Amino acid sequence: MQKVYIELTSKCGLSCDFCPSASRVLSDMDIELFTKINTEIKAFTNDVAYHVVGDPLIVDNLKEYLDISHSVGLNVHITTAGYYLKPSHSDVLNHPVIKQINFSLNSYRGNKLPISLDEYLGKIAEFTLAFRKNNTKSFINYRLWNKEEDNSQQDYNTQVIQTMFEKLGAEIPSDMDMQSKKLRVISKVLFNYDNLFEWPSLQADFVGDKGHCHGLSSQMAILSTGNVIEELCKHCSYRQKFN
Numbered sequence: 001m002q003k004v005y006i007e008l009t010s011k012c013g014l015s016c017d018f019c020p021s022a023s024r025v026l027s028d029m030d031i032e033l034f035t036k037i038n039t040e041i042k043a044f045t046n047d048v049a050y051h052v053v054g055d056p057l058i059v060d061n062l063k064e065y066l067d068i069s070h071s072v073g074l075n076v077h078i079t080t081a082g083y084y085l086k087p088s089h090s091d092v093l094n095h096p097v098i099k100q101i102n103f104s105l106n107s108y109r110g111n112k113l114p115i116s117l118d119e120y121l122g123k124i125a126e127f128t129l130a131f132r133k134n135n136t137k138s139f140i141n142y143r144l145w146n147k148e149e150d151n152s153q154q155d156y157n158t159q160v161i162q163t164m165f166e167k168l169g170a171e172i173p174s175d176m177d178m179q180s181k182k183l184r185v186i187s188k189v190l191f192n193y194d195n196l197f198e199w200p201s202l203q204a205d206f207v208g209d210k211g212h213c214h215g216l217s218s219q220m221a222i223l224s225t226g227n228v229i230e231e232l233c234k235h236c237s238y239r240q241k242f243n
Helices: 031-041 062-071 117-134 154-167 237-241
Strands: 003-006 047-050 075-080 098-104 139-147 182-186 189-195 219-222
Touching: 003 031, 031 062, 062 075, 117 139, 117 154, 139 154, 154 182, 154 189
Parallel strands: 003 047, 003 219, 047 075, 075 098, 098 139, 139 189
Antiparallel strands: 182 189
16 A cells, blocks of 8 residues: 555634545544554555644644654655644654655645745745755745646745745746746755645536545545544445445
8 A cells, every 4th residue: 555644633713615624533643543543554555644624733732642653663745735834843754654744835825824825834934944955855945736727826935935935046047947746946846836735525526437546455544433434435436335
């Protein structure tokens, strides 16, 4: 299995307009349960991502979770909006288990936050520089997964890119291609572009009866409660292969 997503917490603290409103009870994953899951999934994967809906940087004892994943030989991917970054995170995330850290930069555009875009990006740039001083192994990705048919994201993306290049002391390539999937900023720090992700829903418009599902084949997600199969999957005949 390529990757297993583990939700340390269902708490996000934001209300992105591209993310469904949470109707679940807010909870953190119990350390004992997390240890059990890590031990069992090691037989199926080498990589775990601390993300489904919640933001792992909200968790106060994040290092404890990282230590557990490290003890069983897993690689960890962190995905965060970056809004809850603290100065201490440059030390906490400078951990041998970290493979990459993903910042979802469209989160600012999808919220009405009490800080300016410059302040928001400044925290992430400050973290990047502090982290890179002590860690040259792990990747940092700035995700702009917001491409829409009308290119309404273009002005925002351009501003974000210009700001981050300036704050990181890098020069924007003269031949920068916004249609590309990646853009290097500094060593192992990249912008990633993709289409706006739409969460699957039983209430969404029907798009077809043919396709491919990666669930339980190349990837799976475990919620903070320990549940694996969500409501959408309960209506899938593929689930009949499992108890």
